[in-house]
Amino acid sequence: MIQTLLRLGRCGPLLLALGAGLGHAQDRPRPDPSLQEADCIIPAKAGGGFALTCALARDALQAVRPTRPDLKQRLLPGGIGAVAFDRVASGELGGASTLVAFSSGSLLNMAQGRFGPHPPSAMKPVVVLGSDYGVIAVAKDSPYQQLSDLIQALKQPASRIVFGAGGSIGSQDWVKAALLVRAAGGEHRALRFVSFEGGGDALRALQGRHIDVFPGDAAEALKAMKAGVNLRFLAVLSAQRLEGALKGVPTAREQGVDVVWPTVRGLYLSANTPEALSDAWSRAFKEAMAAPGYGQLLSQYGLYPLPMTGPALQAYVDQQLVQYGALATELGLRRWAR
Template sequence: MTSPLRAVRRLAGATALVTALTSCTLLNATPEVPKDWHPRGSVSALVAFAPGGGSDRSARVMAQGLNELDGGYHVNVENKEGGSGAVGWAGFLAEEGNGNALLVAEGALNTLPLVYDVPFTYKSFTPLMMFAQDSRIVVARKDSPYKTCPDVARAAREKRVVTGSSGKTGADALVIGKFKKQGGKFGVVPYGSTGEVLTGLLGKQIDIAPSSASSAKPYLQSGDMKALCTMTAKRYDDPVLGKVPTAKEQGLDAEVTLWRGVFAPAGIDDVQRRYWIRSLERAMRSKAYHEYLKADMLTPAHRSGPEFAAYLKRYDARVKEDLK
C-alpha cells in the first residue's frame, strides 16, 4: 500500500514534469501573428530569372509600387537565376512561413514541373495577386513564303519548319505546342532570350519565331519582319499590331496566355496574406505599373487570393494538354 507521503511526492513529481513539458512547448511554439501585422525593414522579392528580362522588369515595377506606399518597409528585388527558373523557385521553398518574402513569377511556374523533375509546383506557394497577362505574336522574315499562321501549319505537313524558342517551359513552348497539334514536323532551336530568337530569325537560322509583342514591334515597323498572327484572344490595341489578325481569326484554335503574378511562401498567416493582397492592389494604381503595361504591351489583370488560385488550377490543366 502506498504511503500518503509517497503519493504526495509522486504527485509533485508529475506536476513538475507537466510544468516542464508545458514550458518547453511554449518555448518552441510559433508566436501568434498580431492582427495589425505589417512588414518591417527589408522585404525580398525573388525573381528566378536574370536581370533585364520580362520577369525582372515586372518585379521591379511591383516593388516600386509597394515602396511608394511608405509602409515602413522596403522591397528589394533579388535575382536567383538558373534552370529555367528551377533554382530560384526551389530556393523559395525555404522561406516557408516568412511574411517578409515575396516571389514574382510567371506561367513557367506551371509548365516547368511538367518538363523537369523539380521539388515544387505552383501549389507550393501562396498566390497573392495576378497583375498582368502576356501572349505571343508569330513573325517571319520579310522574304518568307509564309503570310499567315495556317500557311505555316500547312507547310509543316509537307516539310520540316524550324522555329526558335527562348525556353522549353515558357510561352514560346506553348506556341510551338499549338502548332504541333495542327500536325506536321517542327524543329526547335533553343535560345536564351526572345532577343536571341529574333536575331536567329534575321540570320536565317530559323524559319519563324514566337515573340513578345514589344520585342517584335520594332522589326515590324522597320520592315525587316512580317507578322503572321497573334496568339491573343483579341487583337492588340495598337496602331501597328492592331492590324495583325489573331490565330483564331485565321481558323486556328490557338491561344497562348502567360500570366504574371506575386506569391508569398507557403505557411504564412492569413493576416499576412490579406495584408499583401491589399498592398498589391494599391501598388497596381501606380503610374509605373500602368506605364509598364503600355510599354510591354501587356493586358492588365486583377485576380487576387482564391480567384488567382482557381485561375492557376485551370491554367495548369490547359498547359498540360498543350505540352502533351
C-alpha cells in the first residue's frame, strides 16, 4: 500500500523575462473583472512551503496579469493549516477574495480528521502550481555523510536520533521519518520527532544543532540554504534523479531505501465560493501556468511541473484523501472523529 501511494505521483528579473515571453502588453489577456484583490493565506509561520506557494502564486499572476488581482501575503499560523481550514470551513474566512495554501501534508492531515470537525469537502481546491519532493537533510558538519550512514545509525534504538520538521506525529514529515526508521528495520513509533510550526523554524533548529535530521521538503530547504543555512542533502525522495539545484543529490531509492514522497503545492477556496468565481480563479492560474516563462519561475522556486486545475484536480484530491487514510491506518495513526 505504501509503495503504491508513494509512487503517485526566485524574482524581479525573472518576472520581466516572463512578461517578455508573453508578448507586448497590449496583446496580453485582460484580467477577469470578477477577480479583485485577494489574500493568500499562509497557514504557518514564515519561511516554509506554504509561504513559498503564496509567493509563487503572486508572482505567476503578476507576470501574466500585471494590474490585478493582487495576492496579498497573509500569515495565519496554527496547526500547520488547521486554524486556517477551520476558519474557512466555519465561514469566518472565505469567498473569492481568500485563497489558502495547501500541500500533500494538508491532505494527509484532512484524511486523518486532524483539521477539526469539518470534512475535506469544506474546501474547494483551485490549483496545484507544481510539485515539491521530500528530502532528508542534515547539518553540513553532521557525522552522517550519506543516507546509508543514517540508516545504519537507525538500526540502533531509533530514539538516539532526533528528527524535526513542520507538523506533529502523523504529519507528512513525521511519516517520512517513520518510513526511514521502518526501512532500517526499526520501530517507527519509537522515533524522536520535534514538532515545529513550519519548515523554517525546523531548519533554524537544524542549523543550531537542536535536531539531527530534517525530513522536510526540497524547496523550503533550498530557500533556507540561500539564506545562509548550511545543509547537506542525504537523499531526495523522488522516483528518479531531479534536474536543477538537486541534480547531484541521489534518490533514496538508488541508495537502497524505497521511499518516494512527492509534495504538491496548491491553493484552495471555501467550498461556499460561487462556482463562477472559483472557475475564474482556475482560469487565471491555468493561463499563468501556460505562460512561456512559468517553467523558469517554477525552477527559481525549487518546484517541478505538475499543473492541475478543475475536475482533474478535484479527482486527484479525492484519490489522495482515500490513499492517505489507508496509509495512516497502516502506520497505526489515530483517526480523529469528525
